[in-house]
Amino acid sequence: MGHAASTVHRLITAYQDILVSEGERSATLEAIAARAGVSKGGLTYHFRSKDELAAALFERLQVLVEADLAVMRSEPSQAADYYIRSSLDVQSPLERCNMAVTRLAQGSHPEANELLARCRTQWFEVLMDAVGHEDMVHLVMLLGDGIYFNASLTGTGAMPEETDPATIDRIVRLIGTIRY
Amino acid sequence: MGHAASTVHRLITAYQDILVSEGERSATLEAIAARAGVSKGGLTYHFRSKDELAAALFERLQVLVEADLAVMRSEPSQAADYYIRSSLDVQSPLERCNMAVTRLAQGSHPEANELLARCRTQWFEVLMDAVGHEDMVHLVMLLGDGIYFNASLTGTGAMPEETDPATIDRIVRLIGTIRY
DNA sequence: GCCACTATACCGACTAGTCGGTTTTTTCGA
DNA sequence: TCGAAAAAACCGACTAGTCGGTATAGTGGC
Numbered sequence: 300m301g302h303a304a305s306t307v308h309r310l311i312t313a314y315q316d317i318l319v320s321e322g323e324r325s326a327t328l329e330a331i332a333a334r335a336g337v338s339k340g341g342l343t344y345h346f347r348s349k350d351e352l353a354a355a356l357f358e359r360l361q362v363l364v365e366a367d368l369a370v371m372r373s374e375p376s377q378a379a380d381y382y383i384r385s386s387l388d389v390q391s392p393l394e395r396c397n398m399a400v401t402r403l404a405q406g407s408h409p410e411a412n413e414l415l416a417r418c419r420t421q422w423f424e425v426l427m428d429a430v431g432h433e434d435m436v437h438l439v440m441l442l443g444d445g446i447y448f449n450a451s452l453t454g455t456g457a458m459p460e461e462t463d464p465a466t467i468d469r470i471v472r473l474i475g476t477i478r479y
Numbered sequence: 480m481g482h483a484a485s486t487v488h489r490l491i492t493a494y495q496d497i498l499v500s501e502g503e504r505s506a507t508l509e510a511i512a513a514r515a516g517v518s519k520g521g522l523t524y525h526f527r528s529k530d531e532l533a534a535a536l537f538e539r540l541q542v543l544v545e546a547d548l549a550v551m552r553s554e555p556s557q558a559a560d561y562y563i564r565s566s567l568d569v570q571s572p573l574e575r576c577n578m579a580v581t582r583l584a585q586g587s588h589p590e591a592n593e594l595l596a597r598c599r600t601q602w603f604e605v606l607m608d609a610v611g612h613e614d615m616v617h618l619v620m621l622l623g624d625g626i627y628f629n630a631s632l633t634g635t636g637a638m639p640e641e642t643d644p645a646t647i648d649r650i651v652r653l654i655g656t657i658r659y
Numbered sequence: 660g661c662c663a664c665t666a667t668a669c670c671g672a673c674t675a676g677t678c679g680g681t682t683t684t685t686t687c688g689a
Numbered sequence: 690t691c692g693a694a695a696a697a698a699c700c701g702a703c704t705a706g707t708c709g710g711t712a713t714a715g716t717g718g719c
Binding site: 323415435 | 500501502503504505581582584585586587592595614615617618620621622623624625626627628629631632642646649650653654656657658659
Binding site: 517518520521 | 664665667
């Protein structure tokens with residue numbers, strides 16, 4: 300079954316991608332529909348309103364985060380490492396979805412804000428179980444956020460060199476030398 | 480001179496504040512004018528277009544960043560410390576302005592993107608002069624970005640506890656123990 | 660008298676959402 | 690297995706409302 304993705308899936312992805320690369324303002328119903336390869340009518344058949352589209356995006360994020368948490372729980376010794384490194388992978392479904400929801404949150408979408416808060420709490424808890432030192436967990440999460448923030452600016456337009464994987468490697472090694 | 484801020488200043492601030500707290504979509508000409516306490520006609524008297532308003536916002540950021548860089552240059556030994564700590568001060572004019580321009584950049588505003596890139600390059604250079612170790616500078620900047628990103632999410636809606644100054648203090652001490 | 664506005668009216672472009680209708684796919688009894 | 694009916698998927702024109710921008714007549718203070 301080498302299916303093309305379902306229309307519903309394509310519509311959510313289209314919404315997500317436009318949010319990430321062009322911002323909320325550009326994510327019009329027609330733009331979303333066009334990117335998904337359907338008409339506006341086709342979009343509204345599956346999603347009666349933009350809010351329903353957003354709700355579907357939120358659900359997608361929840362599923363992706365749950366999978367991510369499962370990975371981290373399964374390998375506690377590498378959880379921090381994994382968290383930092385995966386922040387850099389702007390192409391991964393999770394990071395893209397996370398970025399899209401973040402855009403909505405910044406547009407003062409209360410639901411998006413609450414969802415992000417819940418996700419961050421969950422990551423914090425898993426990292427606490429894995430690392431066991433609160434300040435180190437904060438350091439790891441802040442570093443991840445920084446990498447993520449940087450990547451999201453770079454992805455939008457044109458930022459200079461900045462954070463490449465090799466640099467991240469060396470930084471991870473640096474904070475690995477911290478004795479606490 | 481205990482002037483109330485000039486109308487021009489209030490308009491730029493109104494634009495900035497709406498961008499930060501409600502996002503680009505809510506920053507309509509009427510909303511900006513209303514927040515600044517003038518009529519729409521009053522706004523267009525000073526700024527013929529939204530682009531002119533944005534240009535004024537960009538200029539404000541450049542001025543504020545230049546002042547920030549001057550502080551860092553004057554006390555190289557505390558530059559990294561200062562950089563990290565000031566990322567947390569969401570109320571400062573610089574951080575608010577930076578946040579507003581970031582919102583525009585995420586809405587794929589090329590000028591905003593280029594300006595941010597320039598600013599970040601300048602911060603990097605000053606920190607390089609002060610710290611002298613490239614990876615440490617990246618670490619400091621990423622940490623600052625993470626704090627900033629966190630604060631910007633918290634400021635928007637309702638995020639949980641997260642990063643308070645005391646936590647940042649301890650984290651700064653942690654990375655201060657790194658021998659490189 | 661002119662500067663810094665207010666108040667109001669308007670235009671064209673654009674956007675979310677609706678609706679009638681069309682095409683495609685699935686179902687199912689003869 | 691065929692064909693017709695039903696359900697699902699989709700199209701695109703339309704409506705109502707919003708936004709950026711323009712225009713203009715008027716007001717109060719210096």
